[in-house]
Amino acid sequence: MEVYLDNNATTMVxxxxxxxxxxFFCTIYGNPxxxxxxxxxxxxxxxxxLNYLYEGINxxxxxxxxxxxxxxxxxxxxxxxxxVDKILNGNKNHIITSEVEHPSITAVCKFLExxxxxxxxxxxxxxxxxxxxxxxxxxxxxxxxVSIMWANNETGKIFPIAEIGxxxxxxxxxxxxxxxxxxxxxxxxxxxxxxxxxxxxxxKFHGPKGVGGLYVQKGYELxxxxxxxxxxxxxxxxxxxxxxxxGMGLAMHLATKPEALEFENTEVKRLRDKxxxxxxxxxxxxxxxxxxxxxxxxxxxxxxxxxxxxxxxDMNQKTIGASTGSACASEDLEANPVMxxxxxxxxxxxxxxxxxxxxxxxxxxxxxxxxxxxxAVKRLRTISSSYAYTPKHHVSxx
Ligand SMILES: Cc1ncc(COP(=O)(O)O)c(C=O)c1O
Numbered sequence: 001m002e003v004y005l006d007n008n009a010t011t012m013v014x015x016x017x018x019x020x021x022x023x024f025f026c027t028i029y030g031n032p033x034x035x036x037x038x039x040x041x042x043x044x045x046x047x048x049x050l051n052y053l054y055e056g057i058n059x060x061x062x063x064x065x066x067x068x069x070x071x072x073x074x075x076x077x078x079x080x081x082x083x084v085d086k087i088l089n090g091n092k093n094h095i096i097t098s099e100v101e102h103p104s105i106t107a108v109c110k111f112l113e114x115x116x117x118x119x120x121x122x123x124x125x126x127x128x129x130x131x132x133x134x135x136x137x138x139x140x141x142x143x144x145x146v147s148i149m150w151a152n153n154e155t156g157k158i159f160p161i162a163e164i165g166x167x168x169x170x171x172x173x174x175x176x177x178x179x180x181x182x183x184x185x186x187x188x189x190x191x192x193x194x195x196x197x198x199x200x201x202x203x204k205f206h207g208p209k210g211v212g213g214l215y216v217q218k219g220y221e222l223x224x225x226x227x228x229x230x231x232x233x234x235x236x237x238x239x240x241x242x243x244x245x246x247g248m249g250l251a252m253h254l255a256t257k258p259e260a261l262e263f264e265n266t267e268v269k270r271l272r273d274k275x276x277x278x279x280x281x282x283x284x285x286x287x288x289x290x291x292x293x294x295x296x297x298x299x300x301x302x303x304x305x306x307x308x309x310x311x312x313x314d315m316n317q318k319t320i321g322a323s324t325g326s327a328c329a330s331e332d333l334e335a336n337p338v339m340x341x342x343x344x345x346x347x348x349x350x351x352x353x354x355x356x357x358x359x360x361x362x363x364x365x366x367x368x369x370x371x372x373x374x375x376a377v378k379r380l381r382t383i384s385s386s387y388a389y390t391p392k393h394h395v396s397x398x
Contacts, residue, residue, distance in 0.1 A: 049249020128289030156298025165194030184255030207251030
């Protein structure tokens, strides 16, 4: 049996989404900016897709949604746009973010630091989150942007976005949130949370890879990352990938309609909890950051004495895919930076395995995964020099 438990890295394209995209390759293939009927033929489905995107995050009609290549581009666009507009061409010089953002935020901030920008990386508590008061305390006269993720990719921990949005609104500072791991898992409402900019990536919610979005609240202009043609109203040059945009729109609709979010919060959560509870029956296992305030599909579990990579290897042999951290970092055997941020000891930091489910995960798959994981832990602990051969963890106790 094949079991895919790495849905925070990417998801399967929903077959309905795939079907909706197909006509845009060989039948309705005009350039949407062309004036003839081939170009115009793309418009109805593009408009429908855009409407689905607005609906999915509760954007207001006057707000903007820019189609990008992925969340990495959306994040770069916001931070570098603010850099040009408010820092190089304004009188601000400070950005507030957290220490557990995705590298598409932190690497940009690190780059801007080399250019003289001051960045505050807020720390997270032992539960892996921070509170709005920390943001308030970090705000300075010259703060140009606050960027805090909606949900963490590794732990699934959900940040207090409404409270942070309120703090930023009161201080008159634009608030960006990377909602890549939140869309389709928890309700996302930009208006209720006073969000100025929001990033997302279609492939995280059963849409295609290579397309994403950037929400921009009305009244907030950004210098574009890509200059060129007048596509996207001049906010992002380059011919839009129509098939992907149509796919992303439908994927957003399917993932964010109330019954889908309800399914996520009941059935997907039930299977996640079943898997998690079964692993936690093993001694010296712990959910990193604890069980509260998480996306319903994710668990990051530390299994003492078992290297995360060894677990992945054993599971892979039995056709189960999971992760030791974000996909971008999984070939890097450095300890997981998110776990380090939690203050975990260095052994714990190397023993985390992330399981992320989706609406396509089945009960049979979870039952099979539980059996494989328990056997793998037993085997790996038996041969682990740091676990099995210490008197405290005699093999017979495993
Ligand atoms: C929180 C978060 N932000 C941004 C990204 C980047 O997404 P993409 O690779 O689609 O650009 C990811 C991908 O894992 C993510 O988890």
